[in-house]
Amino acid sequence: MMVQRILVLDGSPAGESACGMAACVQVEGDKLSVLDAKVVAGKQAAEGINLLAKAVLQKVGWGAGTDTQPDLVAVVVGPGSFTGLRASCAVAAGFALGAGCSLVGVTRAEALAPALDQELQQHPECKGWLMITPARRGRVFVEDAQQVRAVMIASWHQPEGKWLVAGNACKDLSFSHAIYSGLCSPTPEQIACAALKRQQGVIPPRDPLPLYVDPPEAKLPAQGLRAKPV
Incomplete structure (x- = not known):
């Protein structure tokens, strides 16, 4: 299916740069255009990225309650904020499931x-x-x-x-x-472009899951978990 509408989500920025971003990108041939985008600073913004996604979708007339759905959901999978990645990837999966479209993850680089x-x-x-x-x-x-x-x-x-x-x-x-370089954070168009390349097989596949660079801080007990109560 030809992709014409892309919902882009990014909750990866960490530290003082923490923010959440949602955008609707229109695809016309080789041209990508941002129809609407919202960026809100702060860790809480990344955690509430579902509200940003809902706002931009409503602004452009896509999504629930309309006849127009995104053809693709693109999400930045990392590296970055542990909480922001979990939230944005989960929200991206939910919107893709609701729209019945593909979900593609890309890294910042x-x-x-x-x-x-x-x-x-x-x-x-x-x-x-x-x-x-x-x-x-x-x-x-x-x-x-x-x-x-x-x-x-x-x-x-x-x-x-x-x-x-x-x-x-x-x-x-x-x-x-x-x-x-002055390049810091990818734009919605750059994220959408990378997602299209991944979907088309131009760049290697990657699961649309949070890219956790560090090993888990919590480890299973040496003797394993306790048995379930009888």
Whole structure:
């Protein structure tokens, strides 16, 4: 089915950048247009991203009570806020189920990759790009074209060579040689574009689930869980 209408959700930003974003994107050939978008700052905004989604859908006349449904729901799966990712991915799954459409997840760097690659062409001396975003407990998330990881700021060992560095925590890590990009957070169009590429098989598949970089903090007891009461 040809995708013409995309609901975009992003609750991934963490720390001081925490926010929730919902947008309705229209697809016309190769052109993506934002019909309406709402961004609200704060952790609570990410947790209440369902209200933002409802507001933008009502504004453009899509969704419940109308004859027009989104053809695709695109959600940013991370890296980022644990609570924001859980909330936004759950809300995205609910809206996709209600609309009877596909659900696609993308990472922040996957959405920004085309813009980062284009900027990288202007700096052939750079070995590649790094997307750096806030994490908890004195750490940041570092994402490149292949992987994402969490690193301690205090024990950071910079990679060799010159790099193009982006993201709203890029100044938290020290680099002896770096080109700093102004790119920080993906736009609704960039998220929608990455989601379309994933749906079309242009980029590898990824489950639309929260991308938890760190292992779970809670562990099962060594002897396992207690048996259910009889």
